[in-house]
Structure formats: C-alpha cells, structure tokens
Amino acid sequence: TVIPRSPAPDDTLAFLRNGYLYGTRRFRKLGSDAFEARLAGTRAVVMHGREAASVFYEGDRFSRERAMPSSVQHLLQDDGSVQSLEGPPHRHRKTMFMRMLDDASVVRLVESFEHEWRRVRAEHAGQEVPLYDLGNLVLTRSALAWAGIPRDRVDDRDLAGRLAAMVDRASSIGPVDRIARARRRGAEDWASGLVADVRSGLADAGPDSAIRTIADGSDDHGAPLPEEVAAVEVLNLLRPIVAVSRFLVFAVHAMHTHPQWHAAVEHDADAATRVANEVRRFYPFFPVISGTVQRPFEWRGRDFEPGDRAVLDLYATNHDERLWDEPGRFLPERFQGWEGDPNTLVPQGGGEAATGHRCPGEAATIALTARFAQLAASRPFSVPDQDLRISLRHIPALPMDRLRVQMRA
Ligand code: HEM
Known part of the structure; x- marks a missing residue:
C-alpha cells in the first residue's frame, strides 16, 4: 500500500477551514489512515490510529525540532524545555517532571484544588460567571500553592490571564499576535526572577516543593539548569x-447534556474517573502533534528520512471507529474494565510518558477533572440558558459562551 496524496496542492487553508475535522475528512475521502499533504509550507505525512500513534511515539523516531511554526513554538513549547530535548538529556529532564507529578504529588494538587475551589465559590456566590475563567483562576491558585510558590510573589489573576492566553492563542497556524508574545515575556521574566530568588534564598520555598525541584534541577551531566531554562520549565x-x-468546562458540559451522570459520579470516584477519561477522548483539545524524523525508518512502503515531517492526528485517533464503538457518542461506560492501551486514548500523546514525549501530567489531569466532576455533581451552580455549541473549526475549542454558570448564593 502507498500513502496517498491529498487532492489539494496545499492544505493549510483546508486545515484552517475544517479545524479538528481536517484529518478525519481527508482520511475518509482517501480511504486511508495516512496521507501526504503540504501544510504551513512543508510536506508532511498526516496519520492517525493506533499503529500510527505507536510509530509516532515509540522507538525515538521523531523529535519535536521545528515541529511547529516557531511563533507557535515560542508560546507553547519553550526553547530548551523538556519537549525540545531528545535522548539522554530528554530522559533526565523528563524524570524531573515525572517526580514532580507522581501519585502522592497529584493527591496534594487535588487537595489544593478543592481548597481553592471552595474559596472561589464563596467569593463569587450569587454571581453569574464564565466557568472557563473561574477554572483558570482556581487552577492557577492551586498550582501556585501546590508548587510551593510564595503568595506574595505573584498577582494570581494576572498570571491566570497570561497562562491561559498562551494556550488560547497558540494553536493558530498564522503568526501569533504581538500582545500574546509580550504577555508571555512578562510571565517568563516573572519566572526567571522567582528562580533566581529561590536559588539565592530570597524567596522561601519548601525543600520538597516543585519550585525548589526546578530551581535545584540539573542537566544529565550534573550542571545546574540555566536560569532561563529553569524559568521555562516553571511555566511548563x-x-x-x-x-x-x-x-473542567467540558466535564460540566457533558454532565449538563447527560444529566444522569450527576448522580452516577457524586459518590463514586471510579465513575468520575470514567467520565474524566471520556471527556478527554470525546472533547476537542490538542488537534494534532507534529514531529520531525530523526532516524530513518519505513512505514506503509514509504521511506521516512531524517528531516521529514509527520503529523499525528490526536482528535481523529480519539474518534477512530476501528478503536471506539460509536465514537461520536459520550459513553463513559466504555472505560469500564478498560485495559489502558497507550496508543488509543491519546489526548495527551501516545507511547510511554517516562521514555517518550507523552504528557507527564496525565494522572494530574484525570484526577483534577474527575474530582471536579464530583464537586459539580452536587450542583454548586446552575447552567443558565446560553449557546452551548462547541465549534470544531476553532482551535482550541470552547463552548460559545465559555460556559456561563450561576453560582448558588
Ligand atoms: C490540560 C490537559 C493537558 C493536555 C490536553 C496535554 C497535552 C499534552 C500533549 C498532547 C503532549 C505531547 C506533546 C508531544 O508529543 O510532543 C503533552 C506533553 C507535555 N505535557 Fe501535557 N497536557 C495536559 C496537561 C498537562 C499537565 C497538567 C502537565 C504538568 C503539570 C503537563 C506537562 C506537559 C509536559 C512537560 C509535556 C512535554 C513532555 C515531553 O516532551 O517529554 N501537561 N501534553
């Protein structure tokens, strides 16, 4: 079998027009789980499914070098950060992340989150607010407290806005606007100052805190991380x-549109975890991840040479009919007794987190989302009439009205 070509000479516009469904529509039309296309100025093989995910994520075939337009890379990936590394330096840095996000640490993060959620609930009692913005604030505060970052070091509302803006604006293919870059630089300067002060003892950070771990972090030869690299890892x-x-927004969206899940998850942590996983599978977030071949291999009769590009369609893999029954329906039951194949549920990447580029924050993400589903199940807010549609053409996606909620008094 040969990998077919996209019918269009250049697919950049098709990607912008179709958003999350770009790959899915092409795979269907071409009757193939992979195709070649010209995207953002270069040729790439766009692929999806379990086998494609395993080729993409396992065996160190791909790096993230030049994998995105550099404007986007600067907002999301950070020069010198874990995602830009390969081989032993990557392994070493990744271990630092895995330690910061281990099971015990995730438990503490969720506790911090519950505490901050209660505070924010009281602050906004009786008000109508977009849940998305509220979530950004609660998560910023919980992350700061959990990471051991002293409260007096930061304006939490300002930082919440800056961090959210990096994600909100980062996924367009076109140039990222100057405001988004400037906001990011402000956050970088803040993180650099923080690292410097933790190192010198000016800022007080606990011995086991994440901020201390990063500030004291070293490379695979034992040299301390340069201040700007430590700073980007703080943001990372x-x-x-x-x-x-x-x-969190999608979990509430799911329960609002399938109200039977309120009762099912309120007192059942396992059911809440299944809802969290179905939220991660069903709803759109990272559409694709792109990579650059770093060692030659053959797949589907095609020679992949160093420098070639490939794009793994995460959204299409999460909705692949070969892997999921009725992929277009929200069915948390599908995760009952699920074996946990590393290359089928891939909203946060495939393969193994410890050795490849899979997200190290998956357990944290599942735990936070599951816990919030339980907190929301007791209906601390109502969901007023609004436009709940989620456009698959806009990346990253959110419900039209950012999911406004009316907090109970
Ligand atoms: C909001 C939910 C999240 C989503 C959708 C998500 C998504 C992803 C994806 C798709 C990747 C793989 C990128 C690649 O293959 O190059 C990734 C990597 C990464 N994620 Fe996440 N992530 C989430 C939450 C988190 C959390 C909570 C953390 C940590 C606090 C985290 C930290 C990272 C880091 C450091 C990497 C780079 C890993 C590496 O290059 O080895 N993520 N994430």
Missing part, C-alpha cells in the same frame, strides 16, 4: 495545569 509546569480548565 504551571501553564498546562491551568489548561485543565478546558476539561
């Missing part, structure tokens, strides 16, 4: 925790 820790806000 805080920003995606705040991004979980999207899944």
